[in-house]
Amino acid sequence: EDQVTQSPEALRLQEGESSSLNCSYTVSGLRGLFWYRQDPGKGPEFLFTLYSAGEEKEKERLKATLTKKESFLHITAPKPEDSATYLCAVHHAGNNRKLIWGLGTSLAVNP
Amino acid sequence: EAQVTQNPRYLITVTGKKLTVTCSQNMNHEYMSWYRQDPGLGLRQIYYSMNVEVTDKGDVPEGYKVSRKEKRNFPLILESPSPNQTSLYFCASSLDRGPYEQYFGPGTRLTVT
Numbered sequence: 087e088d089q090v091t092q093s094p095e096a097l098r099l100q101e102g103e104s105s106s107l108n109c110s111y112t113v114s115g116l117r118g119l120f121w122y123r124q125d126p127g128k129g130p131e132f133l134f135t136l137y138s139a140g141e142e143k144e145k146e147r148l149k150a151t152l153t154k155k156e157s158f159l160h161i162t163a164p165k166p167e168d169s170a171t172y173l174c175a176v177h178h179a180g181n182n183r184k185l186i187w188g189l190g191t192s193l194a195v196n197p
Numbered sequence: 198e199a200q201v202t203q204n205p206r207y208l209i210t211v212t213g214k215k216l217t218v219t220c221s222q223n224m225n226h227e228y229m230s231w232y233r234q235d236p237g238l239g240l241r242q243i244y245y246s247m248n249v250e251v252t253d254k255g256d257v258p259e260g261y262k263v264s265r266k267e268k269r270n271f272p273l274i275l276e277s278p279s280p281n282q283t284s285l286y287f288c289a290s291s292l293d294r295g296p297y298e299q300y301f302g303p304g305t306r307l308t309v310t
Contacts, residue, residue: 129287129289129303130287132299132300175296177296177297183245184256187239189237
């Protein structure tokens with residue numbers, strides 16, 4: 087069964103304490119993996135697209151990486167404004183018209 | 198400003214009273230989609246549209262209708278709302294004819310009593 091699993095469900099960090107969020111997937115024919123950020127009560131905001139194993143993308147304190155089975159979102163020296171839910175979604179060859187979404191990781195960064 | 202707009206942002210209604218949630222994008226995007234988000238269930242796609250007059254069911258289409266008569270608009274229609282349709286709804290669009298980098302609207306919080 088095609089699925090996307092994110093871990094942990096929730097993560098609490100101190101400001102400056104680096105960590106990683108995980109998105110593991112089991113799909114046939116990955117076409118793209120997407121990371122989004124969602125603030126409470128707002129729509130998700132696009133962060134990154136990764137297409138093939140070994141690819142990396144960076145934006146400020148965030149770095150996304152991709153292997154054949156999972157993706158990591160590394161957060162370096164986080165700040166309180168990085169607090170949000172981070173969503174992962176996968177586009178695969180089995181259905182090229184929609185995504186499979188993970189349930190997200192809720193990140194809280196304490197000052 | 199490039200954006201996806203939804204109206205209304207908040208709506209409380211009663212069972213069976215037809216309602217429409219509007220969605221409009223000003224980016225000339227081909228692909229548009231409706232999602233609902235519920236605690237513990239995440240984002241679930243209701244309907245999507247690859248182009249004008251082309252729509253298709255997502256994962257949870259029951260009880261909903263959509264139309265795409267113009268490229269910029271993609272309204273969501275609940276003909277006879279029920280309490281299990283109480284949810285947070287998002288409209289999204291993307292440039293290409295597929296669910297790639299999607300821009301989301303601000304959301305519509307719907308309560309059906």
